[in-house]
Amino acid sequence: MRKIREIHRAGEHHWVGDGFPVRSIFSYDGLGRELSPFLLLDHAGPAKFAPTDHQRGVGEHPHRGFETVTIVYEGELEHRDSAGNGGRIGPGDVQWMTAASGILHEEYHSPDFARSGGTMEMAQLWVNLPARSKMAPPGYQTLLHRDIPAVKLDADAGVLRVVAGDYQQHHGPARTFTPINVWDLRLNAGGSVVLPLPDGHTAALVVLQGIVRVNDAENANVDEVVVFEQGNGEVGVATEAGAKVLLLSGEPLNEPIVGHGPFVMNTTEEIRQAFVDFQRGRLGRPAA
Numbered sequence: 001m002r003k004i005r006e007i008h009r010a011g012e013h014h015w016v017g018d019g020f021p022v023r024s025i026f027s028y029d030g031l032g033r034e035l036s037p038f039l040l041l042d043h044a045g046p047a048k049f050a051p052t053d054h055q056r057g058v059g060e061h062p063h064r065g066f067e068t069v070t071i072v073y074e075g076e077l078e079h080r081d082s083a084g085n086g087g088r089i090g091p092g093d094v095q096w097m098t099a100a101s102g103i104l105h106e107e108y109h110s111p112d113f114a115r116s117g118g119t120m121e122m123a124q125l126w127v128n129l130p131a132r133s134k135m136a137p138p139g140y141q142t143l144l145h146r147d148i149p150a151v152k153l154d155a156d157a158g159v160l161r162v163v164a165g166d167y168q169q170h171h172g173p174a175r176t177f178t179p180i181n182v183w184d185l186r187l188n189a190g191g192s193v194v195l196p197l198p199d200g201h202t203a204a205l206v207v208l209q210g211i212v213r214v215n216d217a218e219n220a221n222v223d224e225v226v227v228f229e230q231g232n233g234e235v236g237v238a239t240e241a242g243a244k245v246l247l248l249s250g251e252p253l254n255e256p257i258v259g260h261g262p263f264v265m266n267t268t269e270e271i272r273q274a275f276v277d278f279q280r281g282r283l284g285r286p287a288a
């Protein structure tokens with residue numbers, strides 16, 4: 001079994017714009033090296049919103065140097081960016097946005113969801129780019145629920161969706177810059193599974209709902225992340241009452257991480273440059 005390094009608990013709730021009540025489950029501030037290439041994971045909701053004419057969300061802001069991966073569990077989001085991409089994603093859909101050299105975007109509840117109200121739940125993962133790709137052109141992938149392989153686990157343990165990477169012979173639809181796995185896992189009550197991971201990958205198990213027992217050794221609760229030692233070995237996950245988790249693994253970049261707000265680069269000079277470029281409109285012009 002892969003050794004558990006630590007179990008890290010999310011910080012307090014905060015609002016991102018007026019649309020997303022979020023807990024940051026991990027960030028590169030404390031776990032940058034241990035979880036490379038993963039930088040950050042925010043869990044928004046589940047939270048109930050009353051019907052409204054006002055579209056809640058977060059207004060236009062820039063990013064550079066990494067990718068944002070938004071997984072919707074409940075509710076519906078709408079996105080627009082300065083590269084001309086946009087779209088609507090609902091339960092089970094994933095938006096994989098490559099900011100790379102720079103982008104401006106906005107993230108809102110969809111007009112239909114705002115009008116009807118309801119429960120919103122999503123996770124947003126930031127995936128770092130290697131230095132050689134940080135200034136690549138921006139990109140955008142909409143990964144619809146129906147295009148994400150859903151693998152039934154043995155003994156009715158639950159379902160594993162392969163968003164990125166490979167599980168057994170199933171290949172996730174996301175195009176990634178470096179080898180990573182993003183598995184969206186639902187375990188039924190009493191379910192248990194042993195997950196093989198590539199040798200040398202960093203690995204983390206994020207609990208979004210329920211309580212899981214990891215490696216038959218330690219329990220992890222909702223909004224906690226189990227950080228594993230780099231190296232080899234599989235990960236065991238079990239639950240008594242059912243659980244929703246994300247399993248992340250990736251080839252570590254082993255490069256310096258220097259971030260400020262919406263920019264994550266390798267040096268302070270590159271961060272300074274990102275602010276200059278943003279102010280001069282080089283990260284893109286507002287979406288029409």
Ligand code: MN
Pocket residue numbers: 061063068105107
């Ligand atoms: Mn953003």
